[in-house]
Amino acid sequence: MKLQTRDHSLLHSFVFFFSTFISAIAGTTTISPGTALYVSNTTQSWSSPNNTFSLHFLSLLPPSFTAAIVYSGGSPAVWSAGNGATVDSAGSLRFLPSGNLVLVNGSGSTVWESGTSDMGVSSATLNENGNLVLSNATGSVWSSFDNPTDTIVPFQNFTTGMVLRSGLFSFSILRSGNLTLKWNDSVPYWDQGLNSSMSAVNLSSPVLGLQQRGVLQLFDPNLSAPIVVAYSSDYGEGTDVLRVLKLDGDGNLRAYTSKRGSGTVVSRWVALQDQCEVFGYCGDNGVCSYNGSRSDPICRCPSQNFEMVDPNDSRKGCRRKVRLEDCVGKEAMLQVHHARFLTYPPQFLINPEVFFIGISACSGNCLAAGSCFASTSLSDGSGLCYIKTTNFISGYQNPALPSTSYIKVCGPLAPNSAPPMENAGWKVHGWVVVLVVLSTLLGFLVFEGGLWLWCCRNGKGLGSFAAQYALLEYASGAPVHFSYKELQRSTKRFKEKLGDGGFGAVYKGALTNQTVVAVKQLEGIHQGEKQFRMEVSTISSTHHLNLVRLVGFCSEGHHRLLVYEFMKNGSLDKFLFVNEEQQSGKLLKWGYRFNIALGAAKGLTYLHEECRNCIVHCDVKPENILLDENYNAKVSDFGLAKLLSPVDHRHRTLTTVRGTRGYLAPEWLASLPPTSKSDVYSYGMVLLEIVSGRRNFEISDETSRRKLSIWAYDEFEKGNIMGIIDRRLVSQEINMEQVKRVLLACFWCIQELPSQRPTMSKVVQMLEGVSDIERPPAPKVNSNATPISTIATASAPTYSSSSSLIDFEASPLALEGARRT
Numbered sequence: 001m002k003l004q005t006r007d008h009s010l011l012h013s014f015v016f017f018f019s020t021f022i023s024a025i026a027g028t029t030t031i032s033p034g035t036a037l038y039v040s041n042t043t044q045s046w047s048s049p050n051n052t053f054s055l056h057f058l059s060l061l062p063p064s065f066t067a068a069i070v071y072s073g074g075s076p077a078v079w080s081a082g083n084g085a086t087v088d089s090a091g092s093l094r095f096l097p098s099g100n101l102v103l104v105n106g107s108g109s110t111v112w113e114s115g116t117s118d119m120g121v122s123s124a125t126l127n128e129n130g131n132l133v134l135s136n137a138t139g140s141v142w143s144s145f146d147n148p149t150d151t152i153v154p155f156q157n158f159t160t161g162m163v164l165r166s167g168l169f170s171f172s173i174l175r176s177g178n179l180t181l182k183w184n185d186s187v188p189y190w191d192q193g194l195n196s197s198m199s200a201v202n203l204s205s206p207v208l209g210l211q212q213r214g215v216l217q218l219f220d221p222n223l224s225a226p227i228v229v230a231y232s233s234d235y236g237e238g239t240d241v242l243r244v245l246k247l248d249g250d251g252n253l254r255a256y257t258s259k260r261g262s263g264t265v266v267s268r269w270v271a272l273q274d275q276c277e278v279f280g281y282c283g284d285n286g287v288c289s290y291n292g293s294r295s296d297p298i299c300r301c302p303s304q305n306f307e308m309v310d311p312n313d314s315r316k317g318c319r320r321k322v323r324l325e326d327c328v329g330k331e332a333m334l335q336v337h338h339a340r341f342l343t344y345p346p347q348f349l350i351n352p353e354v355f356f357i358g359i360s361a362c363s364g365n366c367l368a369a370g371s372c373f374a375s376t377s378l379s380d381g382s383g384l385c386y387i388k389t390t391n392f393i394s395g396y397q398n399p400a401l402p403s404t405s406y407i408k409v410c411g412p413l414a415p416n417s418a419p420p421m422e423n424a425g426w427k428v429h430g431w432v433v434v435l436v437v438l439s440t441l442l443g444f445l446v447f448e449g450g451l452w453l454w455c456c457r458n459g460k461g462l463g464s465f466a467a468q469y470a471l472l473e474y475a476s477g478a479p480v481h482f483s484y485k486e487l488q489r490s491t492k493r494f495k496e497k498l499g500d501g502g503f504g505a506v507y508k509g510a511l512t513n514q515t516v517v518a519v520k521q522l523e524g525i526h527q528g529e530k531q532f533r534m535e536v537s538t539i540s541s542t543h544h545l546n547l548v549r550l551v552g553f554c555s556e557g558h559h560r561l562l563v564y565e566f567m568k569n570g571s572l573d574k575f576l577f578v579n580e581e582q583q584s585g586k587l588l589k590w591g592y593r594f595n596i597a598l599g600a601a602k603g604l605t606y607l608h609e610e611c612r613n614c615i616v617h618c619d620v621k622p623e624n625i626l627l628d629e630n631y632n633a634k635v636s637d638f639g640l641a642k643l644l645s646p647v648d649h650r651h652r653t654l655t656t657v658r659g660t661r662g663y664l665a666p667e668w669l670a671s672l673p674p675t676s677k678s679d680v681y682s683y684g685m686v687l688l689e690i691v692s693g694r695r696n697f698e699i700s701d702e703t704s705r706r707k708l709s710i711w712a713y714d715e716f717e718k719g720n721i722m723g724i725i726d727r728r729l730v731s732q733e734i735n736m737e738q739v740k741r742v743l744l745a746c747f748w749c750i751q752e753l754p755s756q757r758p759t760m761s762k763v764v765q766m767l768e769g770v771s772d773i774e775r776p777p778a779p780k781v782n783s784n785a786t787p788i789s790t791i792a793t794a795s796a797p798t799y800s801s802s803s804s805l806i807d808f809e810a811s812p813l814a815l816e817g818a819r820r821t
């Protein structure tokens with residue numbers, strides 16, 4: 001072996017050698033005992049042979065530092081000494097001559113150690129895969145892969161007995177193969193088992209591994225093939241990237257992708273889609289909720305009877321201003337609407353047999369029981385009432401939750417002023433408030449009176465409740481829960497049909513407040529009430545100028561309906577394609593078309609990249625791009641693919657593809673689950689249609705009987721852009737610069753390889769002309785293209801009916817990351 005002193009820190013040190021051995025055999029960089037890293041010397045690090053990973057001190061909120069192995073470019077950190085243990089500015093990480101690796105504070109105290117003294121450890125290496133290994137003559141004695149902190153990387157084997165930790169949260173894998181997230185090592189809040197058909201397999205030593213291509217797999221000697229647990233949304237894409245699985249400080253487990261050298265990480269999969277379902281996220285007595293459409297949850301106290309434990313950190317939880325011990329006999333039950341408490345054993349279920357225990361009994365029982373701190377009454381008709389007897393309460397409030405919760409407090413009750421709303425923060429004078437409150441009260445009195453009259457006439461007590469709630473909910477911006485009857489009435493018994501979407505027929509309706517709406521009658525929903533409501537709340541929490549807004553829903557018996565805002569100008573296809581049946585004289589000028597293309601791209605960008613529960617649309621096509629009275633594009637039908645696909649993608653066949661022919665990305669036909677890049681492909685086809693005014697799968701003599709996209713690319717290459725443009729536009733004023741940009745973006749979007757396609761945000765930039773667009777490679781004409789065009793020629797000219805859909809059991813995992821509840 002040849003000794004090379006490479007580290008410039010040598011010059012600054014008197015005590016230790018900073019030397020690097022280049023092993024003749026494997027090319028690994030070896031660190032010898034007696035070496036140390038100092039916080040004070042910021043240029044020091046121990047690196048892997050190709051500098052893919054390096055171990056050095058990271059500066060946290062000064063003055064504290066942690067020794068971590070970080071990926072090239074400075075992030076992410078994949079391991080840290082003592083799982084984030086910190087030292088002061090005089091601290092160091094020392095590889096002692098005894099073979100022990102220790103993290104030492106400036107005061108000299110040992111903060112963390114590897115515990116490898118006197119085991120003959122003679123060297124340490126940081127491998128190219130990120131593993132820090134301490135070895136003696138016989139082999140590895142200790143490694144960071146075997147002692148993970150909060151992250152695992154590709155090539156790392158995560159076995160039973162290992163734990164990822166972050167604060168009070170932990171992640172582990174059970175003998176059964178279940179993956180679990182726990183709070184305080186005792187409360188599981190996420191427990192994902194194997195598919196029931198697999199659970200018959202008796203696993204012997206399951207190992208979880210993250211593949212470099214972005215797939216999370218479970219290996220076991222008793223399994224013939226590894227089981228896929230989850231897909232990153234960008235799986236299979238990118239070459240020089242690192243993928244990690246990390247238990248974050250917020251208690252959620254995520255898969256991240258980082259491009260080498262970039263120093264940035266992007267979340268590509270998350271265990272709990274709904275952050276508020278992480279037990280204890282808001283601390284004891286904290287209530288988790290979302291502020292309007294903002295994606296990050298907020299933590300609040302249940303009422304003014306509580307105060308924050310730490311006013312600077314709302315996640316630390318809340319405490320009662322007056323302790324229960326100090327008001328024995330004078331307790332009261334505070335009511336929190338649309339809220340539930342996350343499970344925490346022991347928890348008793350009261351009267352599961354009683355159909356309607358009633359809200360008052362649920363709170364009354366808890367008030368009477370000395371051991372009860374809180375209760376939750378489900379208002380979904382089941383009459384279930386849960387009683388909490390432990391003094392740690394993790395609350396979740398969401399307008400879509402069909403339950404009411406109670407917390408025992410010392411009176412008098414001081415409810416929070418108002419639920420968080422998007423438009424909060426208006427500056428109004430006191431007298432205005434008084435006036436508003438008074439008139440609201442008056443309004444309610446009148447309303448209640450009207451309701452009472454209505455009740456008496458109809459004799460339907462329960463219906464009135466629904467109507468009352470509906471009104472309140474509509475006012476707050478949350479989705480309204482309509483009864484089937486109400487929707488029947490507002491659509492005049494489903495009289496005026498607006499069209500047939502892929503998920504069911506759409507009817508025009510008018511609500512009692514004269515708002516015009518589009519009511520979609522969903523077909524083929526296999527999911528239960530609870531799942532449906534969760535999806536509805538996801539969809540309704542997605543607000544964007546270029547997305548159609550969900551006003552409300554109905555879930556009653558087998559009826560599942562969605563109520564959307566009404567779009568005056570219908571769908572884009574009506575303006576693009578000349579239809580044999582109805583020669584619609586509608587024509588959109590180029591300027592409008594360009595704005596529509598841009599708007600739709602922005603809507604999709606929001607769905608993919610900016611909203612809380614990222615959504616892959618799975619059915620982007622002109623029929624699903626609606627136009628409001630000013631011809632602004634609004635994407636519709638997002639989030640619905642998930643409603644129809646409860647099924648595991650592993651058992652999916654080619655005959656079960658959901659999406660619309662012509663717009664399906666090649667990878668869908670190759671049986672891979674759709675990702676956001678599949679939407680990009682579909683969107684690219686829409687761009688081509690916007691320019692050309694022709695269906696992308698129509699094969700005509702004009703296109704020399706070739707696929708429109710292939711033909712258009714050739715014409716573009718020949719410089720014949722005018723030949724591609726919709727003939728009806730040719731006599732008009734056209735911004736050729738825009739047309740060119742749209743076509744270039746289109747050809748990038750319809751690339752065969754998902755990784756070659758841009759993200760939607762990149763597409764927006766391309767369209768806006770922020771950056772120059774490179775010349776795209778030709779879209780491929782290959783075997784994959786054949787089935788598309790074959791189907792296309794066989795199809796009828798109009799295909800907006802549901803019959804044109806091939807069922808595609810898209811993987812819920814790949815669609816939106818796994819949301820398991």
Ligand SMILES: *[C@@H]1O[C@H](CO)[C@@H](O)[C@H](O)[C@H]1NC(C)=O
Pocket residue numbers: 027049050128
């Ligand atoms: C380091 O990089 C070189 C050149 O890119 C490559 O040939 C070599 O295999 C890499 N070494 C390791 C350990 O990955």
Ligand SMILES: *[C@@H]1O[C@H](CO)[C@@H](O)[C@H](O)[C@H]1NC(C)=O
Pocket residue numbers: 086087088105106107109111
């Ligand atoms: C490290 O030393 C500083 C004082 O120098 C002290 O405030 C801090 O608590 C110590 N940290 C640990 C983990 O011992």
Ligand SMILES: *[C@@H]1O[C@H](CO)[C@@H](O)[C@H](O)[C@H]1NC(C)=O
Pocket residue numbers: 119120121136137138139140141
């Ligand atoms: C190397 O470490 C192992 C424990 O991991 C120990 O059993 C073995 O005796 C050590 N070898 C030497 C030469 O110290």
Ligand SMILES: *[C@@H]1O[C@H](CO)[C@@H](O)[C@H](O)[C@H]1NC(C)=O
Pocket residue numbers: 145155156157
């Ligand atoms: C992970 O497990 C596989 C198969 O058991 C093994 O070949 C591989 O060496 C292990 N990796 C590490 C880093 O221990």
Ligand SMILES: *[C@@H]1O[C@H](CO)[C@@H](O)[C@H](O)[C@H]1NC(C)=O
Pocket residue numbers: 184186392
């Ligand atoms: C965590 O559990 C331990 C006992 O296992 C308990 O003493 C501690 O209070 C719990 N932590 C919290 C925050 O409840």
Ligand SMILES: *[C@@H]1O[C@H](CO)[C@@H](O)[C@H](O)[C@H]1NC(C)=O
Pocket residue numbers: 174176178191192193194
């Ligand atoms: C594994 O998870 C499933 C839910 O996915 C659950 O029903 C089962 O009880 C769990 N098994 C164990 C051993 O935790």
Ligand SMILES: *[C@@H]1O[C@H](CO)[C@@H](O)[C@H](O)[C@H]1NC(C)=O
Pocket residue numbers: 202
């Ligand atoms: C699974 O294996 C364990 C130990 O190998 C055994 O005790 C248990 O009975 C087995 N379970 C089944 C269902 O075969």
Ligand SMILES: *[C@@H]1O[C@H](CO)[C@@H](O)[C@H](O)[C@H]1NC(C)=O
Pocket residue numbers: 291292298420421422423424425
């Ligand atoms: C909710 O968001 C609005 C701004 O959109 C802000 O003014 C308000 O303070 C937020 N509410 C809470 C509780 O964070």
Ligand SMILES: *[C@@H]1O[C@H](CO)[C@@H](O)[C@H](O)[C@H]1NC(C)=O
Pocket residue numbers: 195196197198647648651
């Ligand atoms: C489990 O796998 C079977 C086929 O082996 C499939 O029919 C079933 O739908 C799957 N269930 C889930 C929940 O993924």
